[in-house]
Amino acid sequence: MEQISSLKNPRVAAWRSLQDRKGRREQDAFLVEGARMVREALASDFEVRALLVREGFDPSFPLPAGVPAWSLPDHVFASVSDTRTPQGIAAVLSRRVRPLSGSRFVALDTVQDPGNVGTIIRTADAAGLDGVILSPDCADLFSPKVLRSTMGSVFRMTFAFPPDLPSFLRSFRGRGFSVLSSQLDGDPFYDRREVAPRWILVIGNEGNGVSGPVMAEATHRLCLPMRGGAESLNAAIAAGIMMYDLCR
Amino acid sequence: MEQISSLKNPRVAAWRSLQDRKGRREQDAFLVEGARMVREALASDFEVRALLVREGFDPSFPLPAGVPAWSLPDHVFASVSDTRTPQGIAAVLSRRVRPLSGSRFVALDTVQDPGNVGTIIRTADAAGLDGVILSPDCADLFSPKVLRSTMGSVFRMTFAFPPDLPSFLRSFRGRGFSVLSSQLDGDPFYDRREVAPRWILVIGNEGNGVSGPVMAEATHRLCLPMRGGAESLNAAIAAGIMMYDLCR
Numbered sequence: 092m093e094q095i096s097s098l099k100n101p102r103v104a105a106w107r108s109l110q111d112r113k114g115r116r117e118q119d120a121f122l123v124e125g126a127r128m129v130r131e132a133l134a135s136d137f138e139v140r141a142l143l144v145r146e147g148f149d150p151s152f153p154l155p156a157g158v159p160a161w162s163l164p165d166h167v168f169a170s171v172s173d174t175r176t177p178q179g180i181a182a183v184l185s186r187r188v189r190p191l192s193g194s195r196f197v198a199l200d201t202v203q204d205p206g207n208v209g210t211i212i213r214t215a216d217a218a219g220l221d222g223v224i225l226s227p228d229c230a231d232l233f234s235p236k237v238l239r240s241t242m243g244s245v246f247r248m249t250f251a252f253p254p255d256l257p258s259f260l261r262s263f264r265g266r267g268f269s270v271l272s273s274q275l276d277g278d279p280f281y282d283r284r285e286v287a288p289r290w291i292l293v294i295g296n297e298g299n300g301v302s303g304p305v306m307a308e309a310t311h312r313l314c315l316p317m318r319g320g321a322e323s324l325n326a327a328i329a330a331g332i333m334m335y336d337l338c339r
Numbered sequence: 340m341e342q343i344s345s346l347k348n349p350r351v352a353a354w355r356s357l358q359d360r361k362g363r364r365e366q367d368a369f370l371v372e373g374a375r376m377v378r379e380a381l382a383s384d385f386e387v388r389a390l391l392v393r394e395g396f397d398p399s400f401p402l403p404a405g406v407p408a409w410s411l412p413d414h415v416f417a418s419v420s421d422t423r424t425p426q427g428i429a430a431v432l433s434r435r436v437r438p439l440s441g442s443r444f445v446a447l448d449t450v451q452d453p454g455n456v457g458t459i460i461r462t463a464d465a466a467g468l469d470g471v472i473l474s475p476d477c478a479d480l481f482s483p484k485v486l487r488s489t490m491g492s493v494f495r496m497t498f499a500f501p502p503d504l505p506s507f508l509r510s511f512r513g514r515g516f517s518v519l520s521s522q523l524d525g526d527p528f529y530d531r532r533e534v535a536p537r538w539i540l541v542i543g544n545e546g547n548g549v550s551g552p553v554m555a556e557a558t559h560r561l562c563l564p565m566r567g568g569a570e571s572l573n574a575a576i577a578a579g580i581m582m583y584d585l586c587r
Contacts, residue, residue: 214576219566247568281587315583318467320495324579328462331576332583335563339529 092144092160098170102161106143106171106183112231115186121233124172124181126150128243133158135246138185143171148179173235186233191251193221194289197334200256200305201296202326205230209240210327211294216244218334223248224291226256226305260308263291269310271337272301273329275322277314280333284311292337294330340392340408346418350409354391354419354431360479367434369481370419373426374398376491381406383494386433391419396427421483434481439499441469442537445582448504448553449544450574453478457488458575459542464492466582471496472539474504474553508556511539517558519585520549521577523570525562528581532559540585542578 095103108114109122120140123132130152132139142160144150145168154160169177197215202208208230212223230237238245253259260270269290271283293309295301306312315329324332343351356362357370368388371380378400380387390408392398393416402408417425445463450456456478460471478485486493501507508518517538519531541557543549554560563577572580 210573210576213569214572216567217563217565217569217572219564242569242571244567244569315465316467316586317465318586319464319492321461321465321490321492323490324462324465325458325575327573328458328576328579331572332580335580336584338564338566 092154092162094162095167096164098167100167103163103167103171106141109171109183110173110235112234115231115233119186120183121186121238122171122181122183122235123238124174124235125178125239126152126180128238129180129182131243131246132182132184136189137246138187139182140185141183143168143181143183145177145179150180188232188245188250189248191222191224191249193249195220195338196222196224196291197330198224198226198256198260198291198293199229200226200293200301201228201299202294203228203230204297204326205234205236206240207297207325207327208232209237209242211330212237212241212248213244214327214331215334216247218331219338220334221249222251224251224253224256224259227252227254257304257308260291260293260305264308264310270308271311271313271333272306272309273314273333274301274306274312275314275317277312280313280315280336283313286311286337290337292330292333294326297326340402340410342410343415344412346415348415351411351415351419357419357431358421358483360482363434363479363481368431369434369486370429370431370483371486372420372422372429372483374400374428376486377428377430379491379494380430380432384437385494386435387430388433389431391416391429391431393425393427398428422487436480436493436498437496439470439472439497441497443468443586444470444472444539445578446472446474446504446508446539446541447477448474448541448549449476449547450542451476451478452545452574453482453484454488455545455573455575456480457485457490459578460485460489460496461492462575462579463582464495466579467586468582469497470499472499472501472504472507475500475502505552505556508539508541508553512556512558518556519559519561519581520554520557521562521581522549522554522560523562523565525560528561528563528584531561534559534585538585540578540581542574545574
């Protein structure tokens with residue numbers, strides 16, 4: 092394991108810039124942190140470019156021989172980490188994900204809170220969905236907070252990033268998919284008309300909901316019952332309830 | 340409306356200390372922020388002790404005549420606010436909630452993340468539950484972050500704070516309630532045995548789940564299906580899925 096001890100080392104500067112969308116785009120890479128995420132990355136088909144280990148940290152699993160590993164003193168490791176109390180291990184990965192495939196998807200229409208995006212991916216994985224579709228203005232999948240919230244599901248799900256979500260949905264609808272828009276003025280979710288075996292559930296922006304052009308492509312417009320005096324649900328909660336029910 | 344312009348004014352110091360559990364306990368009060376929360380507080384049966392308004396802020400609704408209101412310059416208002424960009428209105432309320440009543444409850448067993456506690460209360464309200472039971476080590480219901488996450492549902496739900504959750508659940512079980520423990524090694528949720536018309540769903544700690552003594556009081560131990568490779572769900576997501584399904 093090679094050692095790097097200076098904050099000014101160009102590799103360190105490059106790793107640090109992976110905290111920003113610009114740096115990730117320029118290097119076509121992203122960084123995951125913590126023993127669990129690194130172990131899942133190594134077990135996945137993602138390309139691991141480098142492993143970063145804090146001096147004295149015991150990863151509790153063998154580091155693979157084929158991947159360059161770097162040992163960093165505390166302050167250098169902390170400078171590339173996004174967390175306040177870094178665990179002591181991170182991996183640099185090529186910014187590739189598994190391309191969308193399957194028959195049950197969730198589409199995010201400008202979902203901007205990183206915690207919501209990550210949590211929806213984690214829940215989609217658990218519910219049994221096959222993939223996640225992200226519109227251009229969603230929180231960046233490769234940001235530290237989104238990755239953390241996925242709890243490793245980013246390595247197991249398939250993804251698409253269409254430049255134009257409405258036309259993307261239209262093409263799937265043409266192939267027999269139901270497109271379900273989750274919206275506050277929708278029809279009662281539990282009394283919905285039959286959904287095709289292949290479907291896409293669309294979750295809208297936290298403040299503004301599903302956008303007009305996306306809504307126009309929907310085969311179903313649905314709303315969960317709101318009892319009490321609550322006006323709405325958190326986007327990730329609504330997504331979780333609907334995804335689990337659709338996969339029952 | 341009286342004006343206070345000094346940060347050293349003893350009222351200001353008292354309001355500021357409502358950000359901490361200790362201050363809230365000593366004054367038996369809490370503070371809510373933002374036009375929406377203040378409006379809901381005024382419409383509720385909570386006792387509003389004071390209204391705080393930033394100089395120049397237009398609340399867009401009439402302030403009630405019977406409640407003392409104070410006008411504060413920017414920096415003084417900011418000092419009592421918990422948010423980075425305060426809206427400009429807040430209310431000080433007596434720390435009373437509506438006592439538990441009804442037939443469908445969610446119990447939180449050491450749920451410690453304020454966002455989770457608030458979101459579960461908001462979702463319980465929307466799903467149609469009647470009340471929320473909090474064990475002693477949960478995030479404080481009256482903390483700014485929990486209150487914010489409830490989106491006003493704190494004013495509509497009923498609550499209990501039993502010093503000993505297991506014996507509390509036992510007494511409800513004795514009165515014919517089903518007690519449903521959500522746990523990763525539970526039986527399949529969707530194939531559950533019949534649940535009584537009156538029930539309590541128990542959600543456990545984010546890391547450790549439902550505690551042993553609480554589990555021992557359960558009539559049902561249930562787990563949502565985990566497909567894909569996901570190992571667990573976020574506590575608020577699991578709670579949301581189960582509460583909505585139980586209320587269908």
